[in-house]
Amino acid sequence: MRKFLRRKSTIAFAMALPLILVIGLLVLYPALFSIHLATLNKSMEHFVGFDNFTFLFTRDTFWMVVKQSVVFAVSAVIFKALIGFFVAHCVHNTPAKGQRKWRGMLLVPWVIPPAMSTLAWLWLFDPSYSAFNWVLENVGMEKVNWLGSPNWARFSVILVNVWYGAPFFVIMYLAALKSVPEQLYEAAAIDGANWWQKLWFVTLPMMRNIIAITVLFSLIVTFANFDIVRVLTAGGPVDQTHVFATWAFKLGIESSDIPLGASISLFMFPILAIAAVFILRDITKRGGEA
Amino acid sequence: MASKQITRRRFLKNAAVASATVAFAPYIRTAHAAGKLEVGFWDHWVPGANDTLTKLCNEWAAKEKVEIKIDYIPSQGDKNLLTIAAESQAKSGHDLLAFPTWWPAAKSGELEPVDDLMKELVAANGAVSPLIEYLGKHDGHWVAIPATPGSQIKGPCARIDLFKQHAGIDLTKMYPAGAPPDKALSDAWTWETFLTAAQKCHKAGFPFGIGIGQTTDSVDSMGALLSGYGAQLVDAKGNITVNSDAVKQVLEYMKRLVPFLPPDVFAWDDANNNKWLIAGKGALIMNPPSAWAVAKRDNPKVAEQLWTFPTPSGPKGRFQPYLPYFWGTWKFSKNKSAAMSLIRYISQRQAVEKMVAASQGYDIPAFAKLNDFKTWAEEGPPKGTLYNYPPKPGQTLSISAYPAPPKIAQQIYSQAIATKMVAKCTQGGESIDKAIAWAASELQGFMRA
Numbered sequence: 001m002r003k004f005l006r007r008k009s010t011i012a013f014a015m016a017l018p019l020i021l022v023i024g025l026l027v028l029y030p031a032l033f034s035i036h037l038a039t040l041n042k043s044m045e046h047f048v049g050f051d052n053f054t055f056l057f058t059r060d061t062f063w064m065v066v067k068q069s070v071v072f073a074v075s076a077v078i079f080k081a082l083i084g085f086f087v088a089h090c091v092h093n094t095p096a097k098g099q100r101k102w103r104g105m106l107l108v109p110w111v112i113p114p115a116m117s118t119l120a121w122l123w124l125f126d127p128s129y130s131a132f133n134w135v136l137e138n139v140g141m142e143k144v145n146w147l148g149s150p151n152w153a154r155f156s157v158i159l160v161n162v163w164y165g166a167p168f169f170v171i172m173y174l175a176a177l178k179s180v181p182e183q184l185y186e187a188a189a190i191d192g193a194n195w196w197q198k199l200w201f202v203t204l205p206m207m208r209n210i211i212a213i214t215v216l217f218s219l220i221v222t223f224a225n226f227d228i229v230r231v232l233t234a235g236g237p238v239d240q241t242h243v244f245a246t247w248a249f250k251l252g253i254e255s256s257d258i259p260l261g262a263s264i265s266l267f268m269f270p271i272l273a274i275a276a277v278f279i280l281r282d283i284t285k286r287g288g289e290a
Numbered sequence: 291m292a293s294k295q296i297t298r299r300r301f302l303k304n305a306a307v308a309s310a311t312v313a314f315a316p317y318i319r320t321a322h323a324a325g326k327l328e329v330g331f332w333d334h335w336v337p338g339a340n341d342t343l344t345k346l347c348n349e350w351a352a353k354e355k356v357e358i359k360i361d362y363i364p365s366q367g368d369k370n371l372l373t374i375a376a377e378s379q380a381k382s383g384h385d386l387l388a389f390p391t392w393w394p395a396a397k398s399g400e401l402e403p404v405d406d407l408m409k410e411l412v413a414a415n416g417a418v419s420p421l422i423e424y425l426g427k428h429d430g431h432w433v434a435i436p437a438t439p440g441s442q443i444k445g446p447c448a449r450i451d452l453f454k455q456h457a458g459i460d461l462t463k464m465y466p467a468g469a470p471p472d473k474a475l476s477d478a479w480t481w482e483t484f485l486t487a488a489q490k491c492h493k494a495g496f497p498f499g500i501g502i503g504q505t506t507d508s509v510d511s512m513g514a515l516l517s518g519y520g521a522q523l524v525d526a527k528g529n530i531t532v533n534s535d536a537v538k539q540v541l542e543y544m545k546r547l548v549p550f551l552p553p554d555v556f557a558w559d560d561a562n563n564n565k566w567l568i569a570g571k572g573a574l575i576m577n578p579p580s581a582w583a584v585a586k587r588d589n590p591k592v593a594e595q596l597w598t599f600p601t602p603s604g605p606k607g608r609f610q611p612y613l614p615y616f617w618g619t620w621k622f623s624k625n626k627s628a629a630m631s632l633i634r635y636i637s638q639r640q641a642v643e644k645m646v647a648a649s650q651g652y653d654i655p656a657f658a659k660l661n662d663f664k665t666w667a668e669e670g671p672p673k674g675t676l677y678n679y680p681p682k683p684g685q686t687l688s689i690s691a692y693p694a695p696p697k698i699a700q701q702i703y704s705q706a707i708a709t710k711m712v713a714k715c716t717q718g719g720e721s722i723d724k725a726i727a728w729a730a731s732e733l734q735g736f737m738r739a
Contacts, residue, residue: 127554148557237556254704256396
């Protein structure tokens with residue numbers, strides 16, 4: 001027994017136990033409770049198994065929300081990754097003296113609570129008093145129905161999400177860029193590599209794991225986004241900007257159908273789990289190669 | 291250290307003395323002898339309205355020797371709905387809680403019946419409309435009492451000057467302050483007249499601001515129109531009746547009206563119509579007098595020209611969109627008797643009159659004898675602007691999705707099926723039949739038990 005207690009693994013487990021308990025309480029319990037809710041009938045009196053899920057499969061609006069959530073998350077993450085990659089390079093190549101200021105300024109969208117910053121965007125897009133439209137009108141262009149037209153509304157919510165999330169990519173990519181050994185670039189230069197070849201054969205392979213983890217993390221957060229869509233469009237017009245979280249809130253809280261709302265929010269889990277398996281598998285493979 | 295041993299004899303003696311002290315000591319009534327009451331009221335948007343309610347509650351608490359704790363819960367961000375959901379799940383929370391329109395029905399099984407109190411209040415304050423009964427009475431029992439704070443009518447609020455100049459309608463003559471409506475003019479105030487006026491005001495550059503979004507103002511406006519034409523999406527027995535001539539007639543009507551509305555009304559929320567009117571951009575919105583009250587502060591010139599009056603009539607009558615609040619007590623409440631006593635106190639005529647005055651006439655009590663307060667006659671400028679705001683004979687209080695069974699109606703209402711149908715066959719360019727087929731499919735989904 002004494003030997004068991006002195007083992008490093010036992011001590012490590014004992015030290016991690018408080019954290020495990022906190023995670024169990026704050027993550028596992030709500031997750032299990034959510035699954036429990038999803039198996040109840042509308043009045044929450046009877047167990048109905050998977051009925052809520054099979055019911056959702058028969059609803060056109062649900063499939064529209066699935067499609068919109070995927071379009072919203074994937075397109076926002078792609079733009080965030082591209083912008084993040086480009087801006088990180090720009091900042092990396094900025095002289096060290098001014099770099100800190102740029103880094104600080106670029107983080108501003110990410111550190112403002114999104115519900116507040118989205119309110120500012122709402123005023124910019126306001127149906128009747130849009131600041132953007134004021135500018136467009138003053139340069140002789142047509143007004144845009146930012147939040148009233150389905151396609152523009154989708155564009156608007158994705159734009160705000162990209163604005164909010166791109167700084168996270170910038171910081172992660174910047175850290176990755178700084179960790180690439182300078183000797184690799186010197187060796188590539190001696191071999192006669194041009195700018196593009198250095199990027200393709202040195203920078204990208206060295207950043208692959210960071211890119212994969214950042215994309216996965218952002219995909220999870222973007223998929224589960226609530227506040228941006230809720231504040232900007234509340235899912236409208238005609239449900240055409242709803243994502244899983246806002247649709248779940250609409251049904252669960254506003255329509256008083258908590259089991260159905262819980263079922264919708266649980267649909268995010270298998271989709272994200274599949275994405276996580278693919279992305280992390282690739283990282284493990286590369287880790288093995290290294 | 292010397293220890294004192296307790297013998298059996300001494301223990302019995304002490305126990306007897308203690309029991310006698312408790313049993314025969316004089317009863318001293320402390321400040322909070324009747325216990326504690328936790329209350330969750332709706333956070334009124336009118337400055338000062340909460341203070342009046344707090345004062346009334348404190349008066350009651352002092353009289354009844356109850357320790358009261360009041361939380362004002364805002365409806366912004368649906369915080370009040372989240373509170374209801376959380377307390378219902380936790381089986382713990384406020385002893386008395388404000389429930390928005392559909393929530394007494396949604397939580398009817400968890401609310402304490404209040405039949406006796408309702409009977410008492412009806413005897414004192416007059417009858418309530420069938421709409422209140424539809425929302426507050428379930429399975430033969432009243433589960434909540436209609437509350438004054440937050441209960442509102444969303445009839446038209448329009449510009450006197452613009453209506454006279456561009457639509458040729460004198461609002462103050464049609465619905466004068468302090469006198470009955472002009473019979474000929476008010477009879478002619480129909481949805482067809484509304485359409486003609488919308489067309490004329492649009493031409494003059496002051497379109498009507500009727501939202502076709504998914505929030506309550508949009509849904510309630512559509513509800514009044516649907517009721518006026520006798521159109522029901524689901525009937526009282528729960529049958530889907532959306533594919534009817536009356537619904538088609540309303541959609542045809544909206545196809546004619548939408549071109550005269552601002553192009554962005556499909557994205558409007560409950561603030562957009564207010565801003566539209568206050569900024570002087572439009573001639574009419576359908577809203578409680580909150581827009582007028584804000585205009586008094588922000589744009590007095592516009593406020594001086596605003597007049598609140600009943601909705602137009604349709605082939606089936608004149609329906610006023612009413613959105614009442616209720617007060618209810620959970621079955622798990624720890625102090626039900628005190629909760630009932632407080633509701634009784636703040637539902638008395640004098641208390642209600644104070645609350646209506648504090649809300650600048652915004653709140654509309656549900657009881658028939660409480661619609662004659664001087665506040666509505668005196669508020670201004672212009673004086674009497676709210677005289678026609680409370681319900682009058684010849685009007686029916688209605689709500690969008692009525693008369694569907696409340697648990698189905700709540701979903702029709704919160705998911706804005708009516709305005710989405712309109713958006714589909716106007717902005718979306720779909721045929722009326724296709725929009726109706728879509729609505730029928732959505733309604734089918736709401737039948738889930």
